[in-house]
Amino acid sequence: MPLLLQLQQLHRARQAKLSCGAPPPYLSVSARASPPAHHRTMSAQCVPLHSELSSEQLAADALSLSVDMELLLRRLAVVVAVVALTAATAAEGYNITKILGDHPEYSQFNKLLTETRLAGDINRRRTITVLVVANGDMGALSGGHYTLPTLRHILEMHILVDYYGAKKLHQLARGDTASSSMFQESGSAPGTTGYVNITQHRGGRVSFTAEDAADSATPSSFVKSVKEIPYDLAVLQISKPLSSPEAEAPVAPPAPVNLTELLSKKYCKNFAGLLASNADVYSNINATKDNGLTLFCPVDAAVDAFMPKYKNLTAKGKAAILLYHAVPDYYSLQLLKSNSGKVSTLATASVAKKDYSYDVSNDRDSVLLDTKVNSASVTATVKDADPLAVYAISKFLQPKELFKVTEDLAPAPAPEGPKKKTKKKKPSTTSAAAAPSDDSSAADSPDGTPADEVADKAAAAPSVLARWVTAAATVAAALALAA
Structure with missing residues (x-):
């Protein structure tokens, strides 16, 4: 028997028993003394019940009905949980x-x-x-x-x-x-x-x-x-x-693209200079562009703001962070806007045992990139023609493998307090704290490890499921009582 039907029958049975205990409370005293015909009929129907069951038995029956309803709601919660888990599995997609x-x-x-x-x-x-x-x-x-x-x-x-x-x-x-x-x-x-x-x-x-x-x-x-x-x-x-x-029909090969020239003409001249100054990085990115590449280039102002940290990175760290802005696959702007998820970068393949990925999401008509350290948005399209897409972004992406994970990425967070003691430290120490190198302890901090990300997501899943179950049980109970 369907769960909702069982709930409705239990509710009606409970109402039938309770209605036999006393006249309806909304009747006047005289009406209670001489009830209308339909109430007399109902009372007559209840005479056998009163004659056979004591008040203790009625209370026990009411308690039993309450327990039965609770058990049915629990069964409903299990069904909802299975459906929710099935839906979550289907939402993960396919390969x-x-x-x-x-x-x-x-x-x-x-x-x-x-x-x-x-x-x-x-x-x-x-x-x-x-x-x-x-x-x-x-x-x-x-x-x-x-x-x-x-x-x-x-x-x-x-x-x-x-x-x-x-x-x-x-x-x-x-x-x-x-x-x-x-x-x-x-x-x-x-x-x-x-x-x-x-x-x-x-x-x-x-x-x-x-x-x-x-x-x-x-x-x-x-x-x-x-x-x-x-x-x-x-x-x-x-x-x-x-x-x-x-x-x-034969397809004409794409015209050769000079990345440095392309970036310099639109929004990203400073970033183009960083790529050109690192021959290995430029060669890697340039060799990938004909087979599918999406490049996120920070605008000039973003590069200028990040340069103090960039200069304190080791050569290995500089190479990794530049490759971090390149995704070895072509993503049109429409695909970025309509799909969300984690993307791997050229740094993922270049640095052993390091993740170097970030999350791509969309907020209305904007594309957002979240590294867990900072976030940036796509501000303009430099080039979008398969197999190459280049997008200007608002900030220099900072990987969690090189910098400490920020717990709160809300705009303009309140400072924790003055750090006068930090000012007394040597400049080299302060710079290292602001922009740790790829060999620093921050890069290996457990706060930013992929394992912690997995744990956070796993912890979030039961919370979502619990809300589904609670909501479904509440709706089911409301439907049953309203019947």
């Missing part, structure tokens, strides 16, 4: 590389998703359908006939920006529909050439055809569902790659 990795027959398609950097784009999205092709049906996609940019366009045609599970495919309202693909959404497809037509045929067969496919092209057929996360992700196998002349 298309891992999903296809469990199916060796799609290994070639999976490899191309990684090489074209589309795997990351898929993982960051919700409500998406991926049309995969088995190794034996890849055709020209596996023969090295296309350049990487062209392959990206072709694969984008196989990623629909809507959810089409197997059930939905066989329940198309008019027997056919058109869905936009990532190729259409990227802006590279002229007109509507990035759309995919989905058609349901007699006998339940479903076919897929690119909007600009030649009349002689044979449609690709739905084979089976590989993986479905309802309304979020559907991975479907189709019989062969979609044919799209626009997607298969």
